[in-house]
Amino acid sequence: MISDVKEIITKERMTGLFEKNREVIVKNDPTMVTRLRDTAFESFAGLGFPTTKLEAWKNTDLKEWLGKPYDYYFEPLPGMDVQEVFRCNIPHLDTAIIGQLNGWYVSKDVPLIKLGNGMILGSLAEAFKAYPELIEKHFGRYAITGKNSLTDLNTAFAQDGIFIYVPDGVHSPKPIQLINVIHHDENLFLQSRNLILLGKNARLSLVHCDDSYNHQASFSNIVTEVHLDEGAFLDHYKLQNLNNNSTLISNTDFQLEKGAELASTFITLNGGMLRNNTNVLFNGPDGTANIHGLYLMDRKQHIDNHVFVDHLAPGCISKEMFKGILDENASGVFNGHVLVRKDAQKTNAYQSNRNILLTDTAKVNSKPFLEIYADDVKCSHGSTTGQLDTEAMFYLMQRGIGPESARMLLMFAFANEIVGKIAIPELRHRIEDMIKKRLQGELQICEQCVLHCSTPEHPMEFDIDISKI
Amino acid sequence: MLLSIKNLHASIKGKEILKGINLEVNKGEVHAIMGPNGTGKSTLASVIAGREVFDVTEGEITYKGKNLLKLPVEDRAREGIFMGFQYPVEIPGVSITNFMRTAVNEIRKYRGLDPIAAIEFLKLMEENKRLVEIQSNLTNRSVNEGFSGGEKKKNEIFQMAMLEPTLAILDETDSGLDIDALRIVANGVNKLRTKENAFVVITHYQRLLDYIVPDYVHVLFQGKIVKSGKKELALELEEKGYDWIKKEFE
Ligand SMILES: Nc1ncnc2c1ncn2[C@@H]1O[C@H](COP(=O)(O)OP(=O)(O)OP(=O)(O)O)[C@@H](O)[C@H]1O
Ligand SMILES: [Mg+2]
Numbered sequence: 178m179i180s181d182v183k184e185i186i187t188k189e190r191m192t193g194l195f196e197k198n199r200e201v202i203v204k205n206d207p208t209m210v211t212r213l214r215d216t217a218f219e220s221f222a223g224l225g226f227p228t229t230k231l232e233a234w235k236n237t238d239l240k241e242w243l244g245k246p247y248d249y250y251f252e253p254l255p256g257m258d259v260q261e262v263f264r265c266n267i268p269h270l271d272t273a274i275i276g277q278l279n280g281w282y283v284s285k286d287v288p289l290i291k292l293g294n295g296m297i298l299g300s301l302a303e304a305f306k307a308y309p310e311l312i313e314k315h316f317g318r319y320a321i322t323g324k325n326s327l328t329d330l331n332t333a334f335a336q337d338g339i340f341i342y343v344p345d346g347v348h349s350p351k352p353i354q355l356i357n358v359i360h361h362d363e364n365l366f367l368q369s370r371n372l373i374l375l376g377k378n379a380r381l382s383l384v385h386c387d388d389s390y391n392h393q394a395s396f397s398n399i400v401t402e403v404h405l406d407e408g409a410f411l412d413h414y415k416l417q418n419l420n421n422n423s424t425l426i427s428n429t430d431f432q433l434e435k436g437a438e439l440a441s442t443f444i445t446l447n448g449g450m451l452r453n454n455t456n457v458l459f460n461g462p463d464g465t466a467n468i469h470g471l472y473l474m475d476r477k478q479h480i481d482n483h484v485f486v487d488h489l490a491p492g493c494i495s496k497e498m499f500k501g502i503l504d505e506n507a508s509g510v511f512n513g514h515v516l517v518r519k520d521a522q523k524t525n526a527y528q529s530n531r532n533i534l535l536t537d538t539a540k541v542n543s544k545p546f547l548e549i550y551a552d553d554v555k556c557s558h559g560s561t562t563g564q565l566d567t568e569a570m571f572y573l574m575q576r577g578i579g580p581e582s583a584r585m586l587l588m589f590a591f592a593n594e595i596v597g598k599i600a601i602p603e604l605r606h607r608i609e610d611m612i613k614k615r616l617q618g619e620l621q622i623c624e625q626c627v628l629h630c631s632t633p634e635h636p637m638e639f640d641i642d643i644s645k646i
Numbered sequence: 647m648l649l650s651i652k653n654l655h656a657s658i659k660g661k662e663i664l665k666g667i668n669l670e671v672n673k674g675e676v677h678a679i680m681g682p683n684g685t686g687k688s689t690l691a692s693v694i695a696g697r698e699v700f701d702v703t704e705g706e707i708t709y710k711g712k713n714l715l716k717l718p719v720e721d722r723a724r725e726g727i728f729m730g731f732q733y734p735v736e737i738p739g740v741s742i743t744n745f746m747r748t749a750v751n752e753i754r755k756y757r758g759l760d761p762i763a764a765i766e767f768l769k770l771m772e773e774n775k776r777l778v779e780i781q782s783n784l785t786n787r788s789v790n791e792g793f794s795g796g797e798k799k800k801n802e803i804f805q806m807a808m809l810e811p812t813l814a815i816l817d818e819t820d821s822g823l824d825i826d827a828l829r830i831v832a833n834g835v836n837k838l839r840t841k842e843n844a845f846v847v848i849t850h851y852q853r854l855l856d857y858i859v860p861d862y863v864h865v866l867f868q869g870k871i872v873k874s875g876k877k878e879l880a881l882e883l884e885e886k887g888y889d890w891i892k893k894e895f896e
Contacts, residue, residue, distance in 0.1 A: 566735075566737075568735045569735050569736075569737045571697055571698075571719065571735075572731065572734070572735040572737065572789075573737070573740075573745070573749075574718075574719040574720045574723065575695050575696075575719060575720075575723050575728075575729055575731075576723055576728075576745070576746075576749040576805065576809065577720055577723035577724045577749045577752050577753040577756070577809065578720060578745075578748055578749050578752050579720045579752060580718075580720065582748060582752065583720075586740050586744075586745070586748065587737070587740070589739075590737065590738060590739025590740045590788075591739060593739050594738075594739060
């Protein structure tokens with residue numbers, strides 16, 4: 178087992194590890210990827226880990242989280258029964274499931290499949306070997322080196338992850354559910370890389386779950402690159418439900434060509450330290466991107482959503498709506514940056530961030546930001562942070578509804594503005610259910626898996642019936 | 647006696663608004679409360695309903711023989727107190743249907759009853775929608791969100807009909823209603839009147855009292871009930887305004 182165990186994460190450790198293990202890391206690489214790794218490594222070695230001195234990390238301090246001892250593996254380590262991973266699926270949802278254990282692709286049969294319709298699904302390491310031309314065309318083109326040292330570190334190190342390719346004109350017949358489970362007996366540092374490619378006019382629904390299986394600490398530095406070619410449509414969901422000792426840096430870079438459409442929803446229910454860097458580049462005209470987020474945090478959890486939308490081409494629409502409820506000592510950051518470049522006329526950009534703080538000790542730092550160089554544009558942004566509406570509470574309670582139910586109704590209504598937009602009904606119901614549990618403090622991560630896969634489905638009893646009749 | 651208020655003093659942020667209210671309401675009665683703007687009518691309604699921002703500094707309220715001031719807001723409602731809001735609150739994302747079903751069931755639970763069956767609930771909704779002539783699509787919408795002023799007021803009466811209170815305090819439910827809506831609201835109230843319940847209607851207009859005929863009319867001025875009479879008092883006020891009362895008490 179090629180590994181390095183029980184060390185805290187420092188720049189020196191990582192540079193040492195890269196130099197020592199470079200041969201293993203690059204083993205499956207097309208040449209261009211190796212070149213990219215070397216450049217990314219140099220960049221990381223220069224920049225180091227982000228500190229709060231950087232504007233983009235001012236309100237998110239990784240020091241404590243990097244400072245725990247973690248194991249690092251250069252090979253898949255034997256973990257739980259692979260079948261377990263696949264049990265974490267969403268009930269009643271007919272999906273193709275792809276599993277990842279500790280960042281490594283796991284499969285029931287083959288590591289990379291090509292379906293009858295031309296779709297390719299499986300391990301990125303395998304795709305490196307089997308489809309070098311696709312890799313060379315796309316890998317590292319969207320998550321660009323030199324912008325973010327954690328992305329650079331990932332580019333240098335990542336050996337595996339998920340590869341999805343939907344050819345021109347193909348509509349994926351089923352949603353794909355990507356389950357990434359972390360399970361190890363020791364603290365684990367992992368870096369995986371996903372590459373998702375949609376050809377011209379291709380369509381895909383992708384549900385991407387990050388779960389942990391026990392209470393062991395972990396640090397995940399994940400990069401996902403997504404390319405939507407002309408007229409492609411991606412319905413993307415990211416569900417984050419990790420234990421309180423988890424750090425997750427999730428970097429997602431979307432590039433949209435002409436007329437492409439992206440709907441992406443980030444639902445964060447649990448985790449210790451979570452940072453989502455979501456970047457969207459409109460590389461062609463008339464694209465649409467709806468980016469929604471919902472986070473429900475408590476204890477000392479920290480969530481940071483950084484969304485950067487680059488309107489390079491004209492006539493594109495971007496809508497960001499992030500909402501959060503923070504309880505106890507939780508903290509949140511929203512940083513939305515919309516850049517409308519000189520030639521991006523007829524841009525329509527909207528940003529909103531709304532937060533409810535349930536205690537005096539919960540806090541949020543919200544910064545929506547528009548940077549506009551074109552003149553014929555429609556842009557707006559807004560941000561509000563407050564308590565639960567006391568007028569509304571009184572109104573509900575005056576009708577005989579107890580304070581706990583009144584709070585639940587208001588919080589659920591607040592969250593539902595995001596959840597209600599989920600296009601896949603089974604997924605929507607599942608998430609509604611999880612949110613109800615979460616709001617009632619009953620969603621404990623790891624009864625088994627967070628998605629309660631091994632506990633039989635038992636519908637929640639609610640005093641208030643949130644379902645419509 | 648259903649409600650008895652004795653020497654009630656209440657203040658907000660240290661400012662005294664109610665300065666010794668006395669009022670007795672029996673089952674089967676309708677009381678009207680009138681008075682100039684800002685004299686404490688809504689405050690009185692809120693204090694009865696249990697709004698916490700107001701501090702009761704003196705006096706007592708007895709309801710069905712119990713010390714009302716000891717009960718939390720929701721229990722007062724469950725004991726049958728309903729307040730029609732002067733300014734109904736908008737609650738985005740909560741449908742009226744869900745709101746009412748939750749309220750009905752929490753009240754039933756308090757009274758030791760099982761939750762209402764879905765079919766029975768829907769029937770009740772339909773009946774009461776008809777009673778106040780509100781459009782069906784309204785009840786699928788979020789509570790009061792984007793409702794016109796009149797729709798909000800009708801929605802208050804609808805909720806009252808759903809919850810069948812023992813004591814309903816209607817705070818300017820007639821304000822902002824057109825003639826037809828006024829008649830509908832008044833009809834709604836009249837249909838719900840029984841020997842077992844009572845209404846306190848706060849209004850600025852004698853017109854409402856043509857439809858909902860009160861047993862007593864009170865004038866609230868500077869935090870006190872300064873005059874009480876039969877329904878003729880309302881006519882007198884309509885005619886003469888409040889100046890003569892103000893002169894007497896200022
Ligand atoms: N939340 C509050 N904070 C501060 N002052 C308040 C508050 N609520 C009421 N008041 C004050 O209490 C006084 C009485 O108000 P209230 O609403 O009870 O009057 P009202 O008789 O209902 O008037 P109107 O006929 O205009 O509805 C007013 O001077 C008002 O400004
Ligand atoms: Mg008033």
